[in-house]
Amino acid sequence: MSEPQLKIYxxxxxxxxxxxxxxxxxxxxxxxxxxxxxxYFEPHGRKETIAKTxxxxxxxxxxxxxxxxxFEEMDTEAILRRKPAVALVDEFAHTNVPGSKNLKRWxxxxxxxxxxxxxxxxxxxxxxxxxxxxxxHVTGVRVRETVPDWVVDEAAEIVxxxxxxxxxxxRIERGVVYAPEKAxxxxxxxxxxxxxxxxxxxxxxxxxxEVEERLAVPxxxxxxxxxxxxxxxxxxxxxxxxxxxxxxxxADYLQADCLALHVCIPSERxxxxxxxxxxxxxxxxIQTHTMKxxxxxxxxxxxxxxxxxxxxxxxxxxPRPVWKRFSESVVQQVxxxxxxxxxxxxxxxxx
Amino acid sequence: MFDExxxxxxxxxxxxxxxxxxxVTPDVAEIxxxxxxxxxxxxxxDLVALFRRHPEVCLIDELANDNPPxxxxxxxxxxxxxxxDRGISVITAxxxxxxxxxxxxxxHVTGKRAPxxxxxxxxxxxxxxxxxxxxxxxxxDRTGNSRIPDARQLAELRELALLLAADVVDSQxxxxxxxxxxxxxxxxxERILVCLTPHSNAAEMLRSGYRNALRFHGALLAACVEQExxxxxxxxxxxxxxxxxxxxxxxxxxxKGADFVETLLDFAREQRITQLFLGHTGSEQRFAFQRSxxxxxxxxxxxxxxxLFPHQGDQ
Numbered sequence: 001m002s003e004p005q006l007k008i009y010x011x012x013x014x015x016x017x018x019x020x021x022x023x024x025x026x027x028x029x030x031x032x033x034x035x036x037x038x039x040y041f042e043p044h045g046r047k048e049t050i051a052k053t054x055x056x057x058x059x060x061x062x063x064x065x066x067x068x069x070x071f072e073e074m075d076t077e078a079i080l081r082r083k084p085a086v087a088l089v090d091e092f093a094h095t096n097v098p099g100s101k102n103l104k105r106w107x108x109x110x111x112x113x114x115x116x117x118x119x120x121x122x123x124x125x126x127x128x129x130x131x132x133x134x135x136x137h138v139t140g141v142r143v144r145e146t147v148p149d150w151v152v153d154e155a156a157e158i159v160x161x162x163x164x165x166x167x168x169x170x171r172i173e174r175g176v177v178y179a180p181e182k183a184x185x186x187x188x189x190x191x192x193x194x195x196x197x198x199x200x201x202x203x204x205x206x207x208x209x210e211v212e213e214r215l216a217v218p219x220x221x222x223x224x225x226x227x228x229x230x231x232x233x234x235x236x237x238x239x240x241x242x243x244x245x246x247x248x249x250x251a252d253y254l255q256a257d258c259l260a261l262h263v264c265i266p267s268e269r270x271x272x273x274x275x276x277x278x279x280x281x282x283x284x285x286i287q288t289h290t291m292k293x294x295x296x297x298x299x300x301x302x303x304x305x306x307x308x309x310x311x312x313x314x315x316x317x318x319p320r321p322v323w324k325r326f327s328e329s330v331v332q333q334v335x336x337x338x339x340x341x342x343x344x345x346x347x348x349x350x351x
Numbered sequence: 352m353f354d355e356x357x358x359x360x361x362x363x364x365x366x367x368x369x370x371x372x373x374x375v376t377p378d379v380a381e382i383x384x385x386x387x388x389x390x391x392x393x394x395x396x397d398l399v400a401l402f403r404r405h406p407e408v409c410l411i412d413e414l415a416n417d418n419p420p421x422x423x424x425x426x427x428x429x430x431x432x433x434x435x436d437r438g439i440s441v442i443t444a445x446x447x448x449x450x451x452x453x454x455x456x457x458x459h460v461t462g463k464r465a466p467x468x469x470x471x472x473x474x475x476x477x478x479x480x481x482x483x484x485x486x487x488x489x490x491x492d493r494t495g496n497s498r499i500p501d502a503r504q505l506a507e508l509r510e511l512a513l514l515l516a517a518d519v520v521d522s523q524x525x526x527x528x529x530x531x532x533x534x535x536x537x538x539x540x541e542r543i544l545v546c547l548t549p550h551s552n553a554a555e556m557l558r559s560g561y562r563n564a565l566r567f568h569g570a571l572l573a574a575c576v577e578q579e580x581x582x583x584x585x586x587x588x589x590x591x592x593x594x595x596x597x598x599x600x601x602x603x604x605x606x607k608g609a610d611f612v613e614t615l616l617d618f619a620r621e622q623r624i625t626q627l628f629l630g631h632t633g634s635e636q637r638f639a640f641q642r643s644x645x646x647x648x649x650x651x652x653x654x655x656x657x658x659l660f661p662h663q664g665d666q
Contacts, residue, residue: 207513
């Protein structure tokens with residue numbers, strides 16, 4: 001038997017027709033006799049989409065009480081018991097209500113795949129972890145629900161669901177996507193034409209990237225191409241999250257190893273934040289290291305040499321007051337000490 | 352395409368069908384049967400009939416077709432241009448292999464070249480472009496077993512089509528931003544600028560820039576800031592670096608400006624650069640109160656990553 005397969009319908013905004021495309025394929029599979037069920041479906045009151053579910057078996061949602069309110073979630077256990085050949089799961093990036101077995105729906109999907117069930121699912125490009133900062137920079141919206149890139153990379157197939165921004169805005173105006181009062185706000189913010197254009201371009205480029213990854217083209221054989229090892233230097237600063245995503249994205253694209261290091265001085269003020277950053281890095285499958293040292297720049301440089309790192313990623317650090325500019329910052333010291341290495345100082349993208 | 356025609360007709364638009372493929376699938380045939388058809392004459396669009404009928408929207412398949420000899424226009428896309436000029440909207444469809452500027456790349460993948468073509472400019476001038484994306488398995492199903500295309504070739508063509516669409520969307524987005532007076536922002540595409548000086552390890556920097564641009568499907572630019580009184584030997588080295596950059600397909604710029612850092616920063620902002628490649632500072636000991644160009648760039652670089660490269664012999 002072949003590996004269970006995950007197929008993702010990728011869009012760039014709500015309303016482009018991801019769920020519709022997924023249901024269309026499900027209907028075609030059903031006609032060919034596939035044992036297929038709807039594991040989770042978000043109708044959003046869209047008539048044409050709801051009509052497409054006709055004849056498909058629906059696994060009822062489970063009701064979860066939280067904070068005095070009832071929430072409906074996918075009933076993963078029930079799907080596992082039913083054990084179809086294929087399950088449809090809408091909204092891959094969804095966060096489950098607290099108290100659920102898994103924090104995220106993509107983790108539920110992993111369980112289905114592990115049980116040998118093929119899964120069709122939907123998501124938008126802005127939910128990809130590695131694009132989080134870029135999306136924020138372009139649209140001003142910080143997307144909270146994210147899916148780690150490795151989960152998407154492991155999918156058997158990514159299909160782009162495309163619609164022109166104008167057509168999408170027309171659909172929103174006609175009230176197909178949102179209720180009227182929400183539609184008006186949406187059009188002025190996230191759904192502004194320039195935002196949609198940029199997100200759409202990201203979705204196209206990302207799908208092209210995923211197609212290329214699946215071609216598994218070996219790197220152009222060139223003896224001089226060194227194997228890259230990227231080291232991300234973490235601190236307790238909030239921008240470390242941006243640094244991790246950026247470093248990981250470059251590492252993924254260059255098919256390089258990726259490590260993260262935190263050097264803590266004895267007077268570290270915020271160990272919890274550092275731990276959160278380290279655990280975020282581990283979630284993205286980055287190998288993490290911590291060490292204690294007084295001289296941070298020297299410790300980073302020595303670690304990088306010992307680990308045969310080819311590229312160091314660092315944040316820019318806080319803007320320094322003029323009177324402090326006579327002494328060197330950590331970044332400047334590393335730049336001076338590691339003249340034999342590539343050093344990337346990551347921008348703190350601001351809006 | 353025909354599905355969109357059907358939906359527009361349902362919403363009350365005046366839609367006609369002008370050209371379909373010779374063999375259509377049953378679902379397309381069903382849509383076609385419900386919409387008025389203005390038939391082709393000897394395989395060419397009947398422009399006179401269409402001008403007289405003057406519908407709101409035309410559905411025209413097979414954009415890349417050639418017209419028979421003696422027609423008013425040699426190619427179908429030129430007919431479409433006339434319809435558009437007369438205020439008739441057109442929805443049409445075209446395959447990657449028929450885009451003139453993409454035909455070398457397609458031939459490289461498939462070994463074949465389609466005889467008919469449409470200029471890429473025609474696509475870029477479209478009001479809207481939409482990608483019809485499908486993984487190869489679906490295509491294999493639909494074409495049946497008569498000729499089984501190579502799945503790998505299909506995937507490569509699919510990637511090319513997605514990237515072409517992304518480029519068209521990018522240029523349309525720029526036009527939109529320019530016409531609305533919105534300043535360019537850090538966009539969806541990686542743009543890499545390699546800054547070259549006589550002492551740069553240009554080979555390594557350009558190789559890395561080229562590889563990054565290739566992997567990210569981004570743009571590669573190279574620039575130098577012109578310096579007077581450059582020693583002839585150094586000028587020659589710099590010229591060699593720039594020539595190498597051109598060989599790799601980089602867009603090369605020679606910048607003029609009194610201050611190296613300011614000149615570079617202005618150019619990087621104007622070009623929406625996301626990664627700037629630069630050599631480490633020269634090895635001579637500097638005074639503590641002198642900030643090197645690298646120090647100043649680290650402080651000023653807000654919108655792009657700054658990557659420093661070892662000089663030749665330093666690594």
